[in-house]
Amino acid sequence: MSKLSLQAQNRATLQRQWLLERNDATALEAIEHLVGMQAQQPLAPYVGLWTRLTTFQPADLVQLIEGREAVRGSMMRATIHLMSSRDFLAFRPLIQPRLDREVFQNMTYGRHRLEGLDMPAVLQAGTDRLTQSPATAVQLREHLAPLWPDRDPAALAHAVRCLLPTIQTPPRGIWGKGGNPAMSLPHLWLNADLHPHPNPEALVLRYLAAYGPASVQDAQSWSGLTHLTEIFDRLSLRTYTDANSGRTLYDLPTLTLTDPDTEPPIRFLPEYDNLYLSHADRSRWSATPKQLQSLYTQGTVLQNGEPTATWRLPKPTKHQATLEITPITRLPKRTQSLLEPEAQALLTFTNPTTTHEVHFLTP
Numbered sequence: 001m002s003k004l005s006l007q008a009q010n011r012a013t014l015q016r017q018w019l020l021e022r023n024d025a026t027a028l029e030a031i032e033h034l035v036g037m038q039a040q041q042p043l044a045p046y047v048g049l050w051t052r053l054t055t056f057q058p059a060d061l062v063q064l065i066e067g068r069e070a071v072r073g074s075m076m077r078a079t080i081h082l083m084s085s086r087d088f089l090a091f092r093p094l095i096q097p098r099l100d101r102e103v104f105q106n107m108t109y110g111r112h113r114l115e116g117l118d119m120p121a122v123l124q125a126g127t128d129r130l131t132q133s134p135a136t137a138v139q140l141r142e143h144l145a146p147l148w149p150d151r152d153p154a155a156l157a158h159a160v161r162c163l164l165p166t167i168q169t170p171p172r173g174i175w176g177k178g179g180n181p182a183m184s185l186p187h188l189w190l191n192a193d194l195h196p197h198p199n200p201e202a203l204v205l206r207y208l209a210a211y212g213p214a215s216v217q218d219a220q221s222w223s224g225l226t227h228l229t230e231i232f233d234r235l236s237l238r239t240y241t242d243a244n245s246g247r248t249l250y251d252l253p254t255l256t257l258t259d260p261d262t263e264p265p266i267r268f269l270p271e272y273d274n275l276y277l278s279h280a281d282r283s284r285w286s287a288t289p290k291q292l293q294s295l296y297t298q299g300t301v302l303q304n305g306e307p308t309a310t311w312r313l314p315k316p317t318k319h320q321a322t323l324e325i326t327p328i329t330r331l332p333k334r335t336q337s338l339l340e341p342e343a344q345a346l347l348t349f350t351n352p353t354t355t356h357e358v359h360f361l362t363p
Contacts, residue, residue, distance in 0.1 A: 003243040004213060008260035009284040010305045015258040016210050017275055018052040019267050019302065025053060027060040028084055031070060035091075035206045036081040037274060039072050042173045044270035045082045047299070050349050051267050058175035065170055068190055072168040072181075074161070077224040077277070078102040080168065085190050092165045092186075093198040098224035099162040109158035117151065119159065126160030127185065134169040134182035134189075137161065165194055200231050205252065211278045213240050213249035213257075221280035244283060266342045267302040268311060276300075276307075291328075301325065301339060309339070313350060321351035326361045336360055 004012075014020050023030065027049055031037060037045040049056045064070035071088050075081035078098050083091075104110045122144065129135050129143040140160055141153035148156060160166070167189050171177035187193055207219050214222075216229050232250055240249040251257075269275060276285060276296040286292055286306055301309040309327045316322070323343050331339075340358055347356040 001239050001241045001248070004240045004249060004257075005243045005260060006284050007305075008257060009213060009242070009249070011260050011262050011264070012213060012257045013211060013275075013284060014264055014305055015262075016212065016255075019275070020258065020262060020264055022054045023052060024055070027053065027056055028064055028069060030056075031064075031082060032084045032087055034210050034274065035203075036075055036083040036087065038076075038079055038272045038277065039082040039173065040080040041271045042072075042178070043175065044272060045173075046175055047268065047270035047346070047350075048273055050346070051269060062175055065173055071189070072173050073166055074099060074102075076222060078162065079272075082173070085192075088165075088167070089186060089190070089192055090195045090198060091203055093194050094200055094203055095224065097226075103159050103162045106158070109152070109155040113152050113155040114159065117148070119163070122148070122156055122159060123163055126157075126164060130164075130166075130183060130185050131188060134184040136180045136182050138180075140183070200228075201235055204228065204231050204235065207278075208237070208250060208252050209255070211274075212255070213238075213251040214279060215242070215247045215249055215281070217247075217280040218278065222274070222278035242281075245281060247281070264302065264305040266339055268342060268346050269300045269302060269307075271297055271299055273300070295328075303335070303339070308335075311343070311346075313347075316351050316354055319354055320357065321347050321354045322357045322359055323347050324359050324361055327363045330363055331360070 025033065030049055030053055037048050039045050046058050046061055049061060069085055070082060071085050072080055072082050073088060075083060075092065075095050104114060125144055125147055126140060129140060137157050140157035144156040145153040161183060165186055166183040167186065168181040169184050169189060171179050172181045204219060207222060208214060211222060216232050220226060220228050236253060237250040238253045240251065242249055273296065276282065276292050282292050295307050295310060298310040299312060300307040301311055307328065308331065309325050311323060311325050314322055314324060323346060325339060325343065343358045344356055
């Protein structure tokens with residue numbers, strides 16, 4: 001098997017993530033190519049799409065969510081993801097084992113709080129409430145508490161949220177709006193049911209197309225699932241050896257690897273971007289992978305394919321928006337000048353009608 005250096009893995013995945021060159025695809029095509037986008041920060045996918053697409057505007061995603069072509073719900077790793085509606089229907093059943101663990105092994109809402117509980121009855125009661133209208137977690141608690149007065153209402157509502165294929169409805173996730181997440185169900189919101197015969201092989205192939213080359217452990221880390229080795233074994237895949245760890249990396253035989261000497265452009269990634277969360281071994285992104293644990297919760301600046309700074313947008317005034325960049329280590333003035341154009345472009349995207357300033361803070 002050919003050996004792949006960390007830089008070769010880095011460039012290959014950046015190319016598939018559309019971070020070497022912006023793509024002219026639609027927002028829906030991008031969401032499906034990425035197999036969803038992590039979205040517990042409701043507006044993060046807007047920046048994630050802007051940094052990957054040539055002509056993306058917030059209204060493009062608003063239209064998809066309000067038109068019910070895209071939805072937000074619990075998916076990979078039991079976290080909120082923005083998915084195309086058809087992918088949610090196709091893949092949500094495959095992720096259920098991870099969500100089962102999220103319920104029954106949860107230290108706050110699970111374990112003894114659910115022992116002896118008639119869970120089918122709880123889920124039916126939750127369905128009955130959601131049939132009336134989309135409901136927030138508080139509204140679910142208020143509905144369920146009188147039915148099981150000896151149980152923790154928060155635990156009951158958490159079980160409904162995870163064990164049913166709940167979808168978060170607008171205005172949550174809508175640019176310029178907000179509100180507590182309210183939940184519905186596919187047959188109510190999309191007038192469709194989950195796919196009765198989900199295809200795990202399709203999920204693995206889609207993962208490799210967007211995040212490969214990758215190991216079985218990487219795919220399991222991304223999805224939150226276990227025992228994927230047998231799925232990989234059923235597929236005809238190309239294999240490489242990780243030159244750093246010796247692990248076997250799998251890939252689609254139809255895809256070629258980009259030149260590892262390609263110089264990546266500067267890109268601004270949003271909080272919790274899946275780029276950092278989709279491999280068990282994150283060495284391709286950082287010489288010190290543990291450092292990513294404290295970074296991916298923030299917006300990050302990719303330079304030469306690695307995070308070199310974090311960024312944030314303080315609340316703008318009526319006339320001015322500011323982007324604050326905090327280097328991970330001190331950046332020379334020349335490097336700061338390289339970041340400036342992309343920083344200004346991000347400010348134009350997020351605050352098109354104000355004046356803009358970029359501030360570099362002390363690391």
